[in-house]
Amino acid sequence: QKEVEQNSGPLSVPEGAIASLNCTYSDRGSQSFFWYRQYSGKSPELIMSIYSNGDKEDGRFTAQLNKASQYVSLLIRDSQPSDSATYLCAVNMDRAGGTSYGKLTFGQGTILTVHP
């Protein structure tokens, strides 16, 4: 069964610390990986996308991908209270092209709390 799993959390870190969020996926053929942030009562917003093995940095966020281990992570440096949200890992497991474009499978999310 195709699945995306995230560490259950909730994760609590002090302000200024590094928050590490992890995600594993079951389909070895997956090619596209995304991290979304969702505040309570709001819809998800895209933080990062990553397609190749290694690290991808954008400001305080770094996504890491290891396709051999079927593992993708998100690091948040200098965590701020405003980073407190649910973080969703999403994987495109249907690369048939055409009408399957963009179909994502989401993990259950990890709740992050950054306390002052």
Next chain:
Amino acid sequence: GAVVSQHPSRVICKSGTSVKIECRSLDFQATTMFWYRQFPKQSLMLMATSNEGSKATYEQGVEKDKFLINHASLTLSTLTVTSAHPEDSSFYICSQSQQTDTQYFGPGTRLTVL
């Protein structure tokens, strides 16, 4: 990223009535839109993939006759919840894919069925 709007943002209706939710792509002609449902404290569940000019593709377990999707133009997709019941109360979110794997979400519609 893409700009996607949804209307209404919140709706309360009586059991047995139908509710239409609109999803608009404001800055891009979206050939593909997705409809998700999210229950409290759960993740997003894909309901269907909406393709402009053709029938929607529904996920397993989603009743196509209950959740009617119309994607009549490149900027508008609608989801109609027919004969809504309290168990249909949820957060409905659409998203747009600009011919890539990246999806941009609308603000969502919170449906409450009394």
